[in-house]
Amino acid sequence: MDEFDFDDDVFDDLDEAELEELERPAKRQKSSHPASAPNAEEHLALAQRLLTEKFGYAAFRHEQAGAIQSILAGNNALAIFPTGAGKSLCYQIPAIAFPELDRAEGRASENAGLAIVVSPLIALMKDQVDALRKRGISADSIDSTKTWDQQIEIYARIRNSQLRILYCAPERLNNEGFVVSIRDVPGGIRLVAVDEAHCVSEWGHSFRPDYLKVARFVDEIKAERVICLTATATPQVAEDICKAFKIDESCVYKTSPYRPNLELHAKTIESPGAADDIIGALFGHEVKTETDKRYEELFRFLRANPGPTLIYVALQQQAEHHASALCKQGFSAAAFHGGMKTDVKAKIQDDFMASRVQIICATIAFGMGIDKPDIRNIVHWDLSNTVEEYSQQIGRAGRDGKPSRCMFYLAPSAFYLREVFARGDLPSRSSLKGLFEDILNQARGRAVGEVFNVSHYHQGREYDIRDSPLSVIYATLELRFGIFRATTPEYSSYKFQASKSYFPAIQGDKAPEAKAILSHAKKKLKWHEMDVNGACKATGLNRMNIVGKLNKLHELGHINLVTKGIEHRYTIQKKLPATEAEKNEVLDKLYADLVGRENDALNRGREVMELITGQKCFALQLAEHFGMGLPDGKLKCGHCTYCITGIQVKPPRRPLSSTNSESIQGVLKATPIRDDPRLLARVAFGIRSPRISQLKLDKLSVFRSLAHHDFEALLREFTKVCD
Structure with a gap:
């Protein structure tokens, strides 16, 4: 088992003379x-x-x-x-x-x-x-x-x-x-x-x-x-x-990101029903190849351009479905995504590196650190999150210097997917306020220099805030406001099942940590529950030494150790905000920062669309995004879709339905929530959040029922109801 702060006391066994010998020399000039x-x-x-x-x-x-x-x-x-x-x-x-x-x-x-x-x-x-x-x-x-x-x-x-x-x-x-x-x-x-x-x-x-x-x-x-x-x-x-x-x-x-052996291509596929299918795939519905015209284009492209290929998709289920569809067409393909077990992913990666599998259908979980020089094709099935992500992914092709092709398929579903990803992280201001009050309550009563513990998991679900924005909020409070400083997290729960060798081993171990475990691990049914902090207080032993002993017993097979409940720990750095004015000042800045992040995420998706549908050479536009240009001041690469055709790639149409009171009332009748308009808008649009999952609102028939509406318009309508 692993503990976050194993190394807190690595040098405890050194005396003063040894520590002095370890001191670093004067900083070199x-x-x-x-x-x-x-x-x-x-x-x-x-x-x-x-x-x-x-x-x-x-x-x-x-x-x-x-x-x-x-x-x-x-x-x-x-x-x-x-x-x-x-x-x-x-x-x-x-x-x-x-x-x-x-x-x-x-x-x-x-x-x-x-x-x-x-x-x-x-x-x-x-x-x-x-x-x-x-x-x-x-x-x-x-x-x-x-x-x-x-x-x-x-x-x-x-x-x-x-x-x-x-x-x-x-x-x-x-x-x-x-x-x-x-x-x-x-x-x-x-x-x-x-x-x-x-x-x-x-x-x-x-x-x-x-x-x-x-x-x-x-x-x-x-x-x-x-x-x-x-x-x-x-x-x-x-x-x-x-x-x-x-x-x-x-x-x-x-160095310029321009690679002369990469051909950058894009094609817009207007597929009736494709948007509905992709939206359904977010929630477990099968995507039908016959309703998404991109499949025929993909099959044609791969037959014309054989060789090792990466196909990037947005969703785990898409990766599975694509691999299955390709295998049915006679291609050698496999899926890869973050939901797979580590050993399965390792085998798929090894098979691809050894060319036993030719095509990998993957989410962005695949590719970091992959150094296969002969990747011939990169296919983007959905809109990349950012231009930077697109640049990284196409950079995995043609590292052997031979010609390689990068194809980008544009479809109406791209708009919805990008908005779902971008809109999911901004909490409501009331949620942020509740979180901030909870943090202050956890820290209240402790002096500067003292430590308080919080569970990000429970706070995220209590205040409907995803892990990523929650970590941003804590980092902002730490680095911008200096209220506290993160220190080593720890598990809140240690329990184990004892094997037949446990009692002989623990009773024969004369170390004080072994004695502490023997006296403080209380058996409840088949599990022993270990109060590590209680044992530390009672014995004066260091927490990590006790945890280290538990891990050692686990590694030797004497116990089966299970840890749960990561608690993050923070050291208070200065006096906490106390008055409403002080707290509101922090809240206003925090919320403005989070709103800015949402807008930035939406803009990044637009930048990708502009790169592919602009009136300019793809390679030049990509280089200019990073503040550079093409070699020798060239304005064209000569082999991207725009350079070859001289015609701008048309962006796909984004059909939006008008918001009406009947559709709004349908969502309101299905859910009693009236304290958070953003949550209601997410339900209607089809965006999961911790609270939505906890209340099982994503199982309602109205969930994503207004997916083809403008999110901001939905938010305005639900705000009227909640005010």
Whole structure:
């Protein structure tokens, strides 16, 4: 079993002399500009040698060399390279170069320090760690799949300067024990690499609140330098990243997303009934191939363009149905989506990589870290969420340099799907107010510096707020208002079934943690319930030591341990808002921020539509979105749909029904809710939320009954009823 804060006490066994020995050396001086570094040529020669010896490449590509030189010179840098352009080398080479760099510059030491890579995907971390180890490079990752003993071993290797690169998720940076431990590693933190750095920016297409805390982490551990990496940063996002990590404009390295071997195509398919079918698919209805004309186009396209293919869809059921339909037509196809078990997904991915399956029908869950060079086709069945997402996905095709095709099918259902996704995150102001009052109530009575616990799960359902906006709200209260600071989450419930070996093992274990478990685990029917916090208070033992012992018993097969109820923990940073004026000031800013996010999400969908239906070369418009252009100032790629035909792709028609009192009354009669007009509008439009699911309003016949109406018009009508 895993516990979020295993590493709180990794250094508890060291005495003062050992701790003093671990203190990092004085921070090394940065040069003011990479070009001004006196050893720039030596740095490049070292990097070139490591590139060949360790990675087997003859030369750097794109702006890799410039970014690496910046890092070796001691500067922070930003690398904006297309998907598949080798961003990882920009931190891997410096990480293994530091020992030689130190010797060359007269700073030789047994403690060459550590490079930390912040990455959002465990699978990606594992793949990179495995690849580095095969090349003889010492690397590892701290993630939720690691056992207690594995984590202890990793920290021992860090203490002994036996690890060059450590991967971790951004959520790990909330762990106070991790921050303390990492801050004091021998040789210091030489480099922090921030992968998918666009997640730092609130303007980024996949903003993640935990990424906002990475810059604070960099300061807290006194990292020598930072490199941020992304394939998709608009000028505004790049500016946000540079501001957060103090990156000079001269240290920004970017390459145009233009790939001359990619043919970008689009086609509008006006299919009567297709919109209704896709809307129905959201809620479990089968999509009929005969009513959606895109299927005939898809079959024709795949027969004309054989080869490994990724088909991106919006819904899990679509992925399943598409794979089935393709197999019936004689294609080799499989579905892939987030609802599948991990081992099933792993097998499908392996089959695709080995070309045992030719076509993958997938949601956006597939593709991150996929490096299959011979993907010949990318098909978008539905409107991408953002231009950035579209750019990432097409970037997975043709990495071998051979011609590859990217087809985008446009249908009326695209509008509805994008609105469902965009409209689902904004809570009503009354919901936000209730949440804020609940947070203050949980924290009230505690002094600055004390910790309070909350359950995001229960708050999300109580106040009808999805997980994503809830995490944004908490991050905003933490980072913008400074009210509290997130610390290590913990499970609220530990229970286990004892095997036959449990009592002999626990009774024979003389450790104080074993005695605490034996005396505080109360058997109820077949389960033993363990009050971990109660045991800590009664014995004075550290929580993580008791949790570690439980995990050890589980790993040895003495117990079957089950944990539940993650509780998030926050340390109060300052006096809480008390007056109505103080609370309303915070609420107003919070709600305005959330409204802005909804508008931004809607605009992102429009940007994708404009890219595909604009009067301009697709490739040029895509490059301009990222503040760049085509090579040599060209205005046309020559092989996209617009360049070939010279005709603008017509956007699909969006039929909207007029809202009338009869249809509104039908929804009102079916549900007694009158305290939240947004909830009523969601029911009518067909958008699930925690409260709607809890009250089973999505099972009513009126759910999505007004899906072809304007959402804002529905909201206005239901607001009149609720006022």
